[in-house]
Amino acid sequence: MRPADLWRHSSFRLALGVTLLVLTTLILAGAIGYGLMRERLAARQDARVTEIFNAIAETSLLDDRIDLIEAVTTRIKASPDRSTAYLLTDGKGEVLAGNIKNVTLPPGWSTLPAAGLGISTGYFYRVFSGSAGRYRLAVGLTDADQEELQTIVLGAFGWAALVAGLATVAAGAILAARVQNRLSRAEAAVALLAHGDLSARLPVSGKGDDLDRISSAINVSLVRLEGYVEAMRQVSADIAHDLRTPLNRLRIKIENAATRRADGLSIEDDLVEAIAESDRINETFSALLRIAQIETGARRSQFTAVDLAALMRTMAEIYADVAADGGHTLYLDVTGSAFVDGDRELLTQTLANLIENSIRHCTPGTQITCAVRGTAERVIASVSDTGPGIPADEREKVLRRLYRLEKSRSTEGTGLGLALVKAVADLHNVDLVLADAGPGLRIDLTFQRSVRA
Ligand SMILES: Nc1ncnc2c1ncn2[C@@H]1O[C@H](COP(=O)(O)OP(=O)(O)OP(=O)(O)O)[C@@H](O)[C@H]1O
Numbered sequence: 521m522r523p524a525d526l527w528r529h530s531s532f533r534l535a536l537g538v539t540l541l542v543l544t545t546l547i548l549a550g551a552i553g554y555g556l557m558r559e560r561l562a563a564r565q566d567a568r569v570t571e572i573f574n575a576i577a578e579t580s581l582l583d584d585r586i587d588l589i590e591a592v593t594t595r596i597k598a599s600p601d602r603s604t605a606y607l608l609t610d611g612k613g614e615v616l617a618g619n620i621k622n623v624t625l626p627p628g629w630s631t632l633p634a635a636g637l638g639i640s641t642g643y644f645y646r647v648f649s650g651s652a653g654r655y656r657l658a659v660g661l662t663d664a665d666q667e668e669l670q671t672i673v674l675g676a677f678g679w680a681a682l683v684a685g686l687a688t689v690a691a692g693a694i695l696a697a698r699v700q701n702r703l704s705r706a707e708a709a710v711a712l713l714a715h716g717d718l719s720a721r722l723p724v725s726g727k728g729d730d731l732d733r734i735s736s737a738i739n740v741s742l743v744r745l746e747g748y749v750e751a752m753r754q755v756s757a758d759i760a761h762d763l764r765t766p767l768n769r770l771r772i773k774i775e776n777a778a779t780r781r782a783d784g785l786s787i788e789d790d791l792v793e794a795i796a797e798s799d800r801i802n803e804t805f806s807a808l809l810r811i812a813q814i815e816t817g818a819r820r821s822q823f824t825a826v827d828l829a830a831l832m833r834t835m836a837e838i839y840a841d842v843a844a845d846g847g848h849t850l851y852l853d854v855t856g857s858a859f860v861d862g863d864r865e866l867l868t869q870t871l872a873n874l875i876e877n878s879i880r881h882c883t884p885g886t887q888i889t890c891a892v893r894g895t896a897e898r899v900i901a902s903v904s905d906t907g908p909g910i911p912a913d914e915r916e917k918v919l920r921r922l923y924r925l926e927k928s929r930s931t932e933g934t935g936l937g938l939a940l941v942k943a944v945a946d947l948h949n950v951d952l953v954l955a956d957a958g959p960g961l962r963i964d965l966t967f968q969r970s971v972r973a
């Protein structure tokens with residue numbers, strides 16, 4: 521990664537922000553600590569000056585000039601580097617003892633540069649000047665200690681700031697490089713996805729961090745999306761394949777009509793059949809679109825509490841005569857009410873499709889039973905018959921669009937009835953089971969009982 525790229529990384533900018541914060545805090549803490557220490561040292565320096573001054577001044581109480589000079593001289597000898605300055609003058613301003621030049625100092629405290637006292641160091645002196653009996657005495661101390669402390673403290677904080685700054689910048693750069701590495705791999709995966717390779721997945725490091733969690737969630741969606749697209753592709757291929765038969769039939773009918781017309785024969789019947797065939801194709805398309813629309817899940821927002829028991833009673837009533845016409849007997853096994861959350865129109869269509877199938881695909885003399893049973897949490901709607909049933913290995917397939925059992929090819933229908941039932945079941949999160957009714961077929965739809973009713 522180029523240094524210029526680093527700046528574009530939020531993690532690096534964050535690290536720099538933290539560096540600035542750390543440095544500001546460090547400098548502030550250093551300045552406060554340094555100020556406090558300096559204050560303490562200055563107070564100690566003043567106390568030391570006062571102590572020396574008083575000790576010498578005490579000697580003057582005996583009014584012995586020689587002793588006083590001796591006291592100052594002894595102390596001067598003890599400070600050969602002139603870190604302590606002394607000046608003892610008499611009433612006329614003549615120097616009696618001292619290690620600095622004779623300057624007139626104001627009484628009390630003053631802070632003077634070393635040069636002002638005739639000393640060649642670059643320090644400052646804290647000086648107290650006052651009277652010692654009949655004489656004037658000035659005692660001063662350098663601030664060398666404070667200067668040294670300032671150098672140490674500033675040095676220490678300077679180094680600390682430098683190390684902390686470098687460490688956070690380095691940490692930021694490493695972090696940015698790591699994130700960039702993972703993002704680059706994610707970018708590569710997204711590029712593959714954008715080019716239609718739905719098998720590409722975002723990288724997951726296994727650390728379980730936030731990036732991992734987002735990547736895993738996206739990957740789960742991608743698996744689903746890949747499944748949907750594959751299913752869609754399969755469905756489109758099946759539909760295209762299955763629609764070729766009716767379209768071919770339509771073409772043959774039109775061709776027949778053309779031939780008959782050329783022979784001077786009536787083509788009225790051919791045209792009626794062609795119209796019926798195109799109507800069937802139209803219906804198939806409408807049913808396919810309807811299933812696709814159900815699969816979008818948009819209708820879920822219109823769900824209301826529907827009494828499945830009442831709905832089953834109504835459907836059994838409607839189909840009783842049709843069943844009787846086909847030589848079947850329709851039984852109803854429903855008591856009370858059983859509410860579920862759903863789309864009334866779609867549930868009506870579902871029950872109708874199941875009952876119609878039993879009527880259409882069973883030989884006369886079949887018993888058809890419409891039942892609704894309930895438990896504390898569930899409601900099970902079943903339609904069963906004593907007809908030929910569906911072989912176990914075909915039960916999954918008949919739920920597909922346009923799939924019909926070989927023996928049903930001659931009966932009327934498009935093979936979309938159960939596909940719609942499946943779409944409605946999925947929309948309602950309903951468990952759809954095709955079982956052997958021994959003999960015959962039983963289809964169970966297991967709903968969650970509605971909490972609204
Ligand atoms: N009760 C049943 N008994 C035996 N076979 C059945 C029964 N119900 C459905 N089938 C088989 O399953 C196939 C698919 O049923 P589906 O309802 O999807 O289509 P269809 O009834 O043939 O046509 P339509 O689209 O008009 O409903 C049927 O063609 C039939 O072979």
Ligand SMILES: [Mg+2]
Nearest residue numbers: 877933937938
């Ligand atoms: Mg059907």
